[in-house]
Amino acid sequence: MNGKHITNLGFTGADIRLALDAAGRREAMGLTRHEILAELALVRQNPAGYLGGTYDTLARSLEAQLQEEIDQLADQLHERPQPYTVYGAELIEEGARAQMDVAMRLPVSRSGALMPDAHVGYGLPIGGVLAAENAVIPYGVGVDIGCSMRLSVFARGSLSTAEAQQLLERHTRFGAGVGWDRRERLPHEVLDDPDWQALPLLRHLHDKAVTQLGTSGSGNHFAEFGRFTLEQEQNGVPAGDYLALLTHSGSRGFGAQVAGHYTRLAEAARPGLDPAAKKLSWLSLDSEEGQEYWTAMNLAGRYALANHEQIHQRISRALKMTPLLSVSNSHNLAWKQMVDGRELIVHRKGATPAARGQLGLIPGSMADPAFLVRGRGEPAALESASHGAGRQLGRKAAERSLNKRDVQQYLKERGVTLIGGGIDEAPQAYKRIEQVIAAQQPLVEVLGRFQPQVVRMDTGSEDI
DNA sequence: ATGTCC
Numbered sequence A: 001m002n003g004k005h006i007t008n009l010g011f012t013g014a015d016i017r018l019a020l021d022a023a024g025r026r027e028a029m030g031l032t033r034h035e036i037l038a039e040l041a042l043v044r045q046n047p048a049g050y051l052g053g054t055y056d057t058l059a060r061s062l063e064a065q066l067q068e069e070i071d072q073l074a075d076q077l078h079e080r081p082q083p084y085t086v087y088g089a090e091l092i093e094e095g096a097r098a099q100m101d102v103a104m105r106l107p108v109s110r111s112g113a114l115m116p117d118a119h120v121g122y123g124l125p126i127g128g129v130l131a132a133e134n135a136v137i138p139y140g141v142g143v144d145i146g147c148s149m150r151l152s153v154f155a156r157g158s159l160s161t162a163e164a165q166q167l168l169e170r171h172t173r174f175g176a177g178v179g180w181d182r183r184e185r186l187p188h189e190v191l192d193d194p195d196w197q198a199l200p201l202l203r204h205l206h207d208k209a210v211t212q213l214g215t216s217g218s219g220n221h222f223a224e225f226g227r228f229t230l231e232q233e234q235n236g237v238p239a240g241d242y243l244a245l246l247t248h249s250g251s252r253g254f255g256a257q258v259a260g261h262y263t264r265l266a267e268a269a270r271p272g273l274d275p276a277a278k279k280l281s282w283l284s285l286d287s288e289e290g291q292e293y294w295t296a297m298n299l300a301g302r303y304a305l306a307n308h309e310q311i312h313q314r315i316s317r318a319l320k321m322t323p324l325l326s327v328s329n330s331h332n333l334a335w336k337q338m339v340d341g342r343e344l345i346v347h348r349k350g351a352t353p354a355a356r357g358q359l360g361l362i363p364g365s366m367a368d369p370a371f372l373v374r375g376r377g378e379p380a381a382l383e384s385a386s387h388g389a390g391r392q393l394g395r396k397a398a399e400r401s402l403n404k405r406d407v408q409q410y411l412k413e414r415g416v417t418l419i420g421g422g423i424d425e426a427p428q429a430y431k432r433i434e435q436v437i438a439a440q441q442p443l444v445e446v447l448g449r450f451q452p453q454v455v456r457m458d459t460g461s462e463d464i
Numbered sequence B: 001a002t003g004t005c006c
Helices: A003-008 A014-028 A033-045 A056-074 A094-103 A161-171 A200-212 A252-269 A275-280 A288-319 A395-401 A404-413 A433-439
Strands: A109-119 A126-132 A148-154 A222-230 A240-249 A325-330 A332-339 A342-349 A351-353 A359-362 A370-375 A384-386 A417-421 A444-459
Touching: A003 A014, A003 A033, A014 A033, A014 A056, A033 A056, A094 A109, A094 A126, A094 A275, A109 A384, A109 A433, A126 A351, A148 A222, A148 A288, A148 A359, A161 A222, A161 A288, A161 A417, A161 A444, A200 A252, A200 A288, A222 A370, A240 A288, A240 A444, A252 A275, A252 A288, A288 A325, A288 A332, A325 A351, A325 A359, A342 A351, A351 A359, A351 A370, A359 A384, A359 A433, A359 A444, A370 A433
Parallel strands: A417 A444
Antiparallel strands: A109 A126, A126 A342, A148 A240, A148 A325, A222 A240, A222 A444, A332 A342, A351 A384, A359 A370, A370 A444
């Protein structure tokens, strides 16, 4: 008996050694070479039948390989993408379409849609909506889990630009890593949520979450005062002009760390996945990691909404006014939703939930209007709408191609006062919100329009 | 998006 006999049977790699060892043991039991080779062929055909005996180690190794092959087969992309609906195709660059095509080739993908603000992101494009079966994709939600909008509408009082500026400077905090000092913090029930105790990672992140609650972060996040025009009566608030506060913020460092942690686990769980879809690695909701992500993601979603509540609470108190109307919505999250009669996991990565009658907020840019909308529940859009205007220029392209004076001129023409901000967030870096709203007329109805007047953002890489 | 590696 030698390696040649073994390899002739089709054994490879470490299995050759395991097979030779087992053959040696059978030989010692008095079997002939011919009999042993016949047994080895059977072990190879049906390893499960030889677990626990003389061939146990070999059978285990073969079983593990079979399982791996089955897993990899299950992770294979479909050759062609499942069909999906695109809104405002003329506004969407090819790269975003290509990313959505890859997402629609995942074996877990069942349905999808692309919103008119779509542009390239990591994994799923921003403005992408993806319905998966019993699976959740961390990068289908994005890094800023629970990123969301909130609008507070106040009676129209006399608030000067200087007063608005002072309120934003005193009662909001911007920038990566920032939080409120201990003596400045406000309580919120989300910090007592039992889910913080559900996982070691969440227990660990609780302190950071306490510090950062009620802060706004960086990038495209903002807090702004403006004039809000309600076109039709809403919840007892008559049509007309109002003062309003609009904020865009997320789950800060807490959500970012949850996203990073589960993205790594998801990628590690799918080593055989096509490299083109690596960032779309999913977690089965039947797996422990999938359940953990679901718990952590939903906590980050509630935390982000609480974050807005505190920002609005601080400003309302300072204004000594109670909002007449409040609206909020998450636009980076996954939901369980019925799609064509079955429950799927609908990921919205930069997309506003727009079920029939549901209110949502779609901002334009630091100097362009934001819209209060009501969903029409369009099934082909998986009951969604855009989450904003969407980028026309990437951050670097904006820094290269836009000049400061043009941006200043744009703000001046619209009477916008800016605190902080950067050229990478210039209005000219975004698609025209009017076109984006027009392209989703089948998805949402416009109820009101907000014109920013005093805007606060984090300091960008290059100021305006 | 986030002090860009728990």
